[in-house]
Amino acid sequence: MINDINVDTSSTLSFFLDVLPLLLKGLQVTIAAALLGFAIALVAGLFFAILRQAPTRLISWPVAVFLEFVRDTPLLIQLFFLYYVLPVYGITLPAFMTGAVAIGLQYSGYTAEIYRAGIGAIGRGQWEASTALNLTSGRTYAVVIIPQAIPRVIPALGNCLVGILKETPILSTISVLEMLNLAIIVGDRTYHYTIPLTLAGVLMLLVTSVFAYLVRFIEFTVPKTGIRLR
Amino acid sequence: MGVWTAYFEYLSVGIEATVVVWTISFISAVVIAFVVGVVRFQQVPVLRHVAFVYVEIFRGTSLLVQLFWLYFSLPLIGYSVSPMTAACLGLALNSGAYGSEIVRGALTAVSRDQFEAATALNFNSTQTLLKIVLPQAVVEMVPPFGNLGILVLKDTALVSMISIADVAFRAQQLRTMTYDSANIYMVTLMIYFTLALVVMLIGKLAERYVKPSFQRTPLLALGAMR
Amino acid sequence: MTDIIEFKNVSKSFGTLRVLEDFDFKVRKGEKVTLIGPSGSGKSTVLRILMTLEPFQDGSITIDGTSYHQPGGKGPFKANARHLFDIRKRVGMLFQHFNLFPHMTVLRNITEAPVSVLKLSRAEADERARELLSMVGLEDKASSFPAQLSGGQQQRVAIARALAMRPSVLLFDEPTSALDPELVGEVLNVIRKLAAEHDLTMLMVTHEMRFAREISDRVCMFDRGKIVEEGRPSELLVRPSHPRTVSFLGAVLGEGVGGLGDDGDQADPARAEKPPGPRGDTKLFAAG
Numbered sequence: 130m131i132n133d134i135n136v137d138t139s140s141t142l143s144f145f146l147d148v149l150p151l152l153l154k155g156l157q158v159t160i161a162a163a164l165l166g167f168a169i170a171l172v173a174g175l176f177f178a179i180l181r182q183a184p185t186r187l188i189s190w191p192v193a194v195f196l197e198f199v200r201d202t203p204l205l206i207q208l209f210f211l212y213y214v215l216p217v218y219g220i221t222l223p224a225f226m227t228g229a230v231a232i233g234l235q236y237s238g239y240t241a242e243i244y245r246a247g248i249g250a251i252g253r254g255q256w257e258a259s260t261a262l263n264l265t266s267g268r269t270y271a272v273v274i275i276p277q278a279i280p281r282v283i284p285a286l287g288n289c290l291v292g293i294l295k296e297t298p299i300l301s302t303i304s305v306l307e308m309l310n311l312a313i314i315v316g317d318r319t320y321h322y323t324i325p326l327t328l329a330g331v332l333m334l335l336v337t338s339v340f341a342y343l344v345r346f347i348e349f350t351v352p353k354t355g356i357r358l359r
Numbered sequence: 360m361g362v363w364t365a366y367f368e369y370l371s372v373g374i375e376a377t378v379v380v381w382t383i384s385f386i387s388a389v390v391i392a393f394v395v396g397v398v399r400f401q402q403v404p405v406l407r408h409v410a411f412v413y414v415e416i417f418r419g420t421s422l423l424v425q426l427f428w429l430y431f432s433l434p435l436i437g438y439s440v441s442p443m444t445a446a447c448l449g450l451a452l453n454s455g456a457y458g459s460e461i462v463r464g465a466l467t468a469v470s471r472d473q474f475e476a477a478t479a480l481n482f483n484s485t486q487t488l489l490k491i492v493l494p495q496a497v498v499e500m501v502p503p504f505g506n507l508g509i510l511v512l513k514d515t516a517l518v519s520m521i522s523i524a525d526v527a528f529r530a531q532q533l534r535t536m537t538y539d540s541a542n543i544y545m546v547t548l549m550i551y552f553t554l555a556l557v558v559m560l561i562g563k564l565a566e567r568y569v570k571p572s573f574q575r576t577p578l579l580a581l582g583a584m585r
Numbered sequence: 586m587t588d589i590i591e592f593k594n595v596s597k598s599f600g601t602l603r604v605l606e607d608f609d610f611k612v613r614k615g616e617k618v619t620l621i622g623p624s625g626s627g628k629s630t631v632l633r634i635l636m637t638l639e640p641f642q643d644g645s646i647t648i649d650g651t652s653y654h655q656p657g658g659k660g661p662f663k664a665n666a667r668h669l670f671d672i673r674k675r676v677g678m679l680f681q682h683f684n685l686f687p688h689m690t691v692l693r694n695i696t697e698a699p700v701s702v703l704k705l706s707r708a709e710a711d712e713r714a715r716e717l718l719s720m721v722g723l724e725d726k727a728s729s730f731p732a733q734l735s736g737g738q739q740q741r742v743a744i745a746r747a748l749a750m751r752p753s754v755l756l757f758d759e760p761t762s763a764l765d766p767e768l769v770g771e772v773l774n775v776i777r778k779l780a781a782e783h784d785l786t787m788l789m790v791t792h793e794m795r796f797a798r799e800i801s802d803r804v805c806m807f808d809r810g811k812i813v814e815e816g817r818p819s820e821l822l823v824r825p826s827h828p829r830t831v832s833f834l835g836a837v838l839g840e841g842v843g844g845l846g847d848d849g850d851q852a853d854p855a856r857a858e859k860p861p862g863p864r865g866d867t868k869l870f871a872a873g
Contacts, residue, residue, distance in 0.1 A: 201513070201552055202513065202548045202551045203512075205519075205527055206527060206530065209530070210545075214540050217541060296421065298423040298424055299423055299517070309423060313427065313431075322431035322435060323428075323435050329424055330416075330428060333421055334415070334420050337419045337420070
């Protein structure tokens, strides 16, 4: 794909028209990486959140420290770590997959916190009422706690998705051909950086706006009858 | 353990650049955040639209795109900037946009009751902002600004991409020399984590500092004790 | 006596909801007026308009000789900021939730506005504030913060804060309805003292009917943005004539109007505790 990059820089318009389809291809990679990373973050975050609540400190403590560590260190370094270290242990993933895993891992630190806060925000009264009605703890989760936690959790998870979308250009550093990488390649070939980079920025803005709008839409459509969010 | 010490020595040269970039960017971001947040909160004519566009652009696109744009494109349209300037400018503008939402949110969270009391006592809007609203809002802003400080620290790693010789940059150099990726990046992560703990500590101290000693409940709950 | 407040044909709506319509209302200088009525009847809106917290659409208001029009709806509320400033100089207000500034000491709460708005020296403002604090019986709380005070004490500080601006009209918007029952008395005592010792014009929205009867010169019954009945408290609260007043007082004072009749030592039903019910249903327990 890099080799058939062939852009006409004779006029701004023709340059623009040649770059746009290229960047749109890169945008597909960007979105795919973001969605995959988000899916990993959703699942891994839940896993960590449950371990975090483990009855023994032997588990809950190390998990808490690990999550703090993952949240507070740069994604770039975590990405390099996975990209260069995993193959040493015989795990060879395509760069795209490594990128999605790194993003998913970093954001699982956030989603775990979101799940925990969502459940924590439900008042003690709900637990006490469930105990008073003799519900089992599984039943309490299933019919009392989780249904009330979901509408609280969705806006924050949505913000996570939009955040992830803005992180994906970092995959260009491990040579994934996503939008930013393509824009820079075009720049390096033609010595015209402004148009491809600006265009990449504008496309990014459009996509994040659309995603942010979708997230708001989902927030509105989730049933939350009778649940007080504040 | 021997290699870790050696790696740490090599990487620690980059700490200075990381700390300098963080300090300049974060302080500028806080200043930008207050100006933009207040402009949007007070709905200053014309300026509020400028502020809105600024926040949307810098929150809606990714930092790496912004850094590359400043680094590659500013010189082409006639502004020559050093990598250091581009790095700090990019980080400050990006985090300033996020910070402005913190400021605006905290100002909006101050109860309407406080504004009504200020009106009833005939304060003008500037007096209301400076004497009544901001002092209350600042207490609410400090914890999220602490989180922003950690985000900025993590983001400083990206300035290595525009050739600032920070910790991340030194790590890349070291890898091309030794190929001992696992140990190099482990030490690098440790360094960043330690710096993050320092930022957290500063945040906690700031929280203590802005909170009056008498305070036992969150400030916003005080207005209406029902 | 001259009128200090006059509403002429004032209309006010929130969106499509009409709150006041062609509203006329006069208050004489020094008069103590209580506004009663169901919630949403417009009584609080009258106070909030006087305090310039709410704009209105049509009509005019005169306060202490200063007239204030809002022809043509939108805009003029902000346009004459100077004018509003002058009006606010004469009017003070007490709020249901006191609205003290939580980040300032009690003394600072009282002195801040005199210093920044009236441009008094800090020493002068402090001295006056301490006088006012001793008037409301809180001279020892000057350096406390609002959160350290009880609700009743906070409302007394709020009274001192309003008086520090030397208003000629004082508005009370349900000043005791957010208080625990045992704290209501201390606030009412301060208001009582104010009414007796000062030539303040007072407008009060309250559900404390006994207090209203004792303190006011006139009671106005509001319903749907109009005053449906007004008169001396000894008349209106004892022998209401309008059916809305009859049913409202019946609801507030408990069944049987005339609860505030001359046998006035009957406990205030608004504050009376509910009769103690049975503690749990023993029959069900026995069956279970």
